[in-house]
Amino acid sequence: AQTVTQSQPEMSVQEAETVTLSCTYDTSESNYYLFWYKQPPSRQMILVIRQEAYKQQNATENRFSVNFQKAAKSFSLKISDSQLGDTAMYFCASTGTASKLTFGTGTRLQVTL
Amino acid sequence: GAVVSQHPSRVICKSGTSVKIECRSLDFQATTMFWYRQFPKQSLMLMATSNEGSKATYEQGVEKDKFLINHASLTLSTLTVTSAHPEDSSFYICSARDGQGGSEQYFGPGTRLTVT
Numbered sequence: 001a002q003t004v005t006q007s008q009p010e011m012s013v014q015e016a017e018t019v020t021l022s023c024t025y026d027t028s029e030s031n032y033y034l035f036w037y038k039q040p041p042s043r044q045m046i047l048v049i050r051q052e053a054y055k056q057q058n059a060t061e062n063r064f065s066v067n068f069q070k071a072a073k074s075f076s077l078k079i080s081d082s083q084l085g086d087t088a089m090y091f092c093a094s095t096g097t098a099s100k101l102t103f104g105t106g107t108r109l110q111v112t113l
Numbered sequence: 114g115a116v117v118s119q120h121p122s123r124v125i126c127k128s129g130t131s132v133k134i135e136c137r138s139l140d141f142q143a144t145t146m147f148w149y150r151q152f153p154k155q156s157l158m159l160m161a162t163s164n165e166g167s168k169a170t171y172e173q174g175v176e177k178d179k180f181l182i183n184h185a186s187l188t189l190s191t192l193t194v195t196s197a198h199p200e201d202s203s204f205y206i207c208s209a210r211d212g213q214g215g216s217e218q219y220f221g222p223g224t225r226l227t228v229t
Contacts, residue, residue, distance in 0.1 A: 033216045035217075037220075042222070043151075043204065043206075043222070043223050044220065044222050044223070045157075045206065045208075045220035046220075047217060050216070050217065052216075091156060091157070095216060095218075098162075099145060099162075099210055099216070099218075100147070100159060100162060101147070101157075101159065101208075101218060102159075103156045103157050104156065105155070105156050106155075106156050
């Protein structure tokens with residue numbers, strides 16, 4: 001079984017600043033993937049970034065990067081140069097060999113002027 | 114990029130009736146599709162996993178006779194909510210996994226179901 005925990009229900013950041021969203025997980029699988037998804041007000045789920053657990057190098061996608069600490073089972077998301085369009089719910093998720101996604105409870109991010 | 118559509122985007126039905134939601138992968142073959150339910154301001158809860166040509170696997174606590182899932186082709190899965198009740202009102206989201214074996218799931222835009 002997998003569990004994903006997001007301990008920050010809400011976060012706020014000013015435009016152009018940097019914010020880090022926290023996520024911890026637990027899994028009994030040796031091969032798994034971790035994801036951050038964004039859900040804007042439209043409610044369309046959008047993949048932000050993906051990390052394969054067997055890769056030590058942290059994934060990056062433009063302004064988005066992760067800090068993957070495998071031993072600590074931590075997978076935080078850093079958003080640099082925050083933009084108003086980054087305002088959304090952010091879900092951390094994990095999947096194992098069964099391909100079923102387990103989601104955290106989400107962090108609501110508000111980007112302000 | 115991989116696109117998944119859902120139809121309808123919104124539906125209102127009366128108590129006791131059934132409603133069908135379609136999920137289609139538009140530009141790839143999806144051997145596996147997933148159905149989620151999301152209540153307001155909450156996370157996505159997996160309801161069931163459907164594999165093309167076989168019976169769906171339901172998560173614990175999900176009534177398989179109430180939420181009928183059919184995955185008849187590699188591009189289409191349907192969720193039918195039977196004998197709907199107001200407590201079935203929710204946002205239903207499907208996702209599809211590329212049959213090429215990727216780890217990523219591609220999500221549909223969701224369907225808002227309101228049962229009156």
